[in-house]
Amino acid sequence: MCLAVPALVKSIDGLEAEVDLGGVTRRTSLMLAPEAKVGDYVLLHAGYAISVLDQGEAEETLSILREMARATADGGA
Amino acid sequence: MTLADGFRDTELARGVLAGIRQASTRQVRLMEFCGGHTVAIMRHGIRQLLPPTIEMLSGPGCPVCVTDNSDLDKALALARLPGVILATFGDMLKVPGSRSSLQEARAEGADVRIVYSTLDALDIAGQNPACRVVFLGVGFETTAPTVAASVLQAAKGGVPNYYVLSMHKVCPPAIRAILDSGEVKVSGLICPGHVSAVAGSRAWDFIALDYGIPCVVSGFEPLDILQAVRMLVDQLEKGESRVEIAYRRGVTPDGNRRALEVMAQVFEPCPARWRGLGAVPGSGLRLRDAYRRFDAEAAFDFDPGPTVEPEGCICGEVLRAVRTPRDCGLFRTVCTPASPVGPCMVSSEGACAACYLYGAADE
Numbered sequence: 001m002c003l004a005v006p007a008l009v010k011s012i013d014g015l016e017a018e019v020d021l022g023g024v025t026r027r028t029s030l031m032l033a034p035e036a037k038v039g040d041y042v043l044l045h046a047g048y049a050i051s052v053l054d055q056g057e058a059e060e061t062l063s064i065l066r067e068m069a070r071a072t073a074d075g076g077a
Numbered sequence: 078m079t080l081a082d083g084f085r086d087t088e089l090a091r092g093v094l095a096g097i098r099q100a101s102t103r104q105v106r107l108m109e110f111c112g113g114h115t116v117a118i119m120r121h122g123i124r125q126l127l128p129p130t131i132e133m134l135s136g137p138g139c140p141v142c143v144t145d146n147s148d149l150d151k152a153l154a155l156a157r158l159p160g161v162i163l164a165t166f167g168d169m170l171k172v173p174g175s176r177s178s179l180q181e182a183r184a185e186g187a188d189v190r191i192v193y194s195t196l197d198a199l200d201i202a203g204q205n206p207a208c209r210v211v212f213l214g215v216g217f218e219t220t221a222p223t224v225a226a227s228v229l230q231a232a233k234g235g236v237p238n239y240y241v242l243s244m245h246k247v248c249p250p251a252i253r254a255i256l257d258s259g260e261v262k263v264s265g266l267i268c269p270g271h272v273s274a275v276a277g278s279r280a281w282d283f284i285a286l287d288y289g290i291p292c293v294v295s296g297f298e299p300l301d302i303l304q305a306v307r308m309l310v311d312q313l314e315k316g317e318s319r320v321e322i323a324y325r326r327g328v329t330p331d332g333n334r335r336a337l338e339v340m341a342q343v344f345e346p347c348p349a350r351w352r353g354l355g356a357v358p359g360s361g362l363r364l365r366d367a368y369r370r371f372d373a374e375a376a377f378d379f380d381p382g383p384t385v386e387p388e389g390c391i392c393g394e395v396l397r398a399v400r401t402p403r404d405c406g407l408f409r410t411v412c413t414p415a416s417p418v419g420p421c422m423v424s425s426e427g428a429c430a431a432c433y434l435y436g437a438a439d440e
Contacts, residue, residue, distance in 0.1 A: 001140040001168060001426060002113055002219040002271040006080045029196060031226045032336040041080050043274055043327055046166070046216075047194025048223045051274040051333050053080060058326035062083045065300055068307060069092020072099055 004045035006053055009038050019044060080326070084298030093303045094126055101130045101310045106262060108398060110252060111269035112139030112426030113297055119435040121299045123306075131306065134261065135431075137251060137353060137396040138269055140216045141168045141424035145350040148244045149174035150381035152213050155242060155373060156187040162205060164198035165213040167191045172420045175385040195227030202231070202239040211373045214243040218280075219271040221245040221362055222336035225343035228364070228371050240373040243363055246349050248272050249280050250360035254351075256288050261398045265309035267302070268294040270324045275340075277332025278322050285318045296324035343368050352420065353393035392419035395428050402432040409433060 007019035007028065015030045019042065028042070033049040036042050042049035109115055115135040118124060124133050137143050153174045156163040163179065170180045170191060183189040188208070192198050195212055202210040214224045224241060231239040248269065256263065268281050273294045281292045291312035295305035305323040312318065322328050340362070349361025364372040389407050394400040402408050402421070412418040414430055421427035 001166070001216050001424070002111060002138075002269060003426075004219065004271045004274070029223075029226065031230075032222050032333060032339060034335065043271065045219055045271065046223045047196045048226065050219065050222070050271070050336060051327055053326050055080065055326070058080055058083070061304070061323070061325055062089075065089055065093055065304055068096045068304070069089055072092060072096035 002045070004043040004050060006041045007044040007049075009036050009040045009042060012036070012038055017049065019049075081298050084296065084300040086300065090300055090303055093300065093307060097131070097303065097307050097310060098128045100307065100314060101128050103313060104130050104132075105264040105310070105313050106132045106134055107265045107267060107306065107309055108134040108136045108261070108263045109267040110136040110138040110248065111267075111272070112142065112424065112428070113271070114138075114267055114269070114295060114302065115428055116426055116431045117297050117299065117302055119431040122435075123299065123302055127306065131310070134263065134398040135395075135428045136255065136398055137351065138217070138248065138272075139421070139424050139426040139428075140220070140246065141172060142392065142396055142420045142427050143246065143251075143351045143353065144172070144215055144244055144420065145352050146175050146386060147350060147381065147384040150176075150384060151374070151379070152242055153177060153179065153182055154379040154381045155211050155377060156182045156189050158377060158379060160208050161377075162188045162190060162201060162208050162210045163213060164190050164192045164201055164210055166215065168424050169213055169215055171417060171423045173387065173417065175382065195224050199227055199230060199236060199239060202236050206238060209238045209240060211240045211242055214241045214245050216245055217248055217269070217272050218276045218340070219274070221344060222275060222333075222340045225339045228343045228368050229339065231371060232368065239371065240376055241364065241371050242373040243344065244349075245344065245362040246351065246360050247346070247362065248276070249283065250357050251351055251354060252284060254354050254357050255397060256284070256290070258397070263290060265313055266290055266292045267305050267309070268292050268320075270294060270296045270301070270327060273322075273324070273328045273332065275333045275336045278320050278328055278330050280332070281320045285320050289318045291318040292320045294320070294322045294324050294328050296327060351396075353396035387418045390419035392421045392429070395421050402429040402436070405429070
C-alpha cells in the first residue's frame, strides 16, 4: 500500500508533470511536491509525487555501504 | 541504470552482511513495522542471511491488513447502495468483510471500480454526474495526503458527487500501543520508509526517548534493509537509542511539509480500530468540519450490519507479532492467496501472503 517508486521528471506544466517510470511515461500530480524540477527523481505514490529524491544522498549512502563492506574485508569493523 | 540499481548490488550486500555478522554479538529482536519491508525481507531471503543473534519480527504496517471488519462492512454497505460507484485501490477488492468481499459485491451487481489514484476517482465522478462516487480511503501517512489533495481538488473544482470513506490511519500511536502492551519484546525498530518520507524521521523520536529503543528509517531495496540492520546492531552493541535515517535519499527529519499541511487541512485525528490492536486513540483520520460534505459516513444512510470475525483466523495476533503465519491452522490449507480467509493473506504486503509466496526458504 505504501509502495512508492522513483520516477524521473521529464516535463512540468503547472502542478502536473510527465514522469518516466522505467520507460513508461505517466502523468503525475506535483501538488504534494511542488518543488520538483525537470531532471529530478521523485517518489511516485498513487499518482502523486510525495517527495523529491536526493541523488547526492543516494551516492553518499552507497559510499557508506562500500566503506562498511571494505572495513569488514580489511578485518576492521 | 535507475536510482535503485546500486542498492541491489549482490557483491556489496555480501560485504555488508559480513560486517553485520562481525558486529553482532548480542541477541536482539528487530521489528520491521512496514509490510513493504516484510515483503522485501522475505523475497530476498534476508532472515536466512542474518546471523542467529538477530531475530526479525513483522509488525502491523499493512493498511489493508489492519482495516477492521467493522470498517470493511461500511465500505461493502456503501458499495451496494443504488447509484453509488465505489472507487478503491486494488488491494482492497478481495479482503473478506463479515459477509462478503468487494469483489463478491461487484459480482452481485455493485459498481466497484479499481483505481490507481484518487485522480482517477475524480475523473469517474466527472464522467458520471448522475452517480455518487465514494473513494475508499485506506492507507497511512504516505497515502492520506493524496486523498486529502483529491478533496481539495474536488472542493476547488466543484465536483458535487465525490465522497471519501476515510479509514486512514497514522502509525506512531499504533507503535506506541504495541510497545505499551508488553506482549513482544523489541530491541530495535526498522521504521517505515515512505510513511517517513511524509511524516519525517522525527515522528519516531518518542520510541528512542520514551522506550529506549533504537530506530532506523529504511528504504526498500535489499541493501537499504541490510544497512538499517547494521545501523541498529551498531546502536544496540553500544547500548545507544536514537533515531537514524538509512534511507537518506528519500527521507528527512522533517518529512514533506507540504504533504503534512494538506493532510492537516483536510483531516483531523480521531480514534480508530485496528485489526489485532483494537481501538487506538488518535490513530485515525476523519474529515474536518469544513470538508464534512465529502464525508461518505455523514452523507449516506447505510447499515453495515453486525460485525463477524472469521473463525480460526489469527491475523490479529500475526499483526501484533505474537504469532507467525505458520502458527495458524488455516495457513496454506484453508487460507491461500486464491481463497483468503484473513486480510494478511490478501494483501501483497501481508505477512501471511509474503510467507506463502516466499516462505519455503524461511523454514
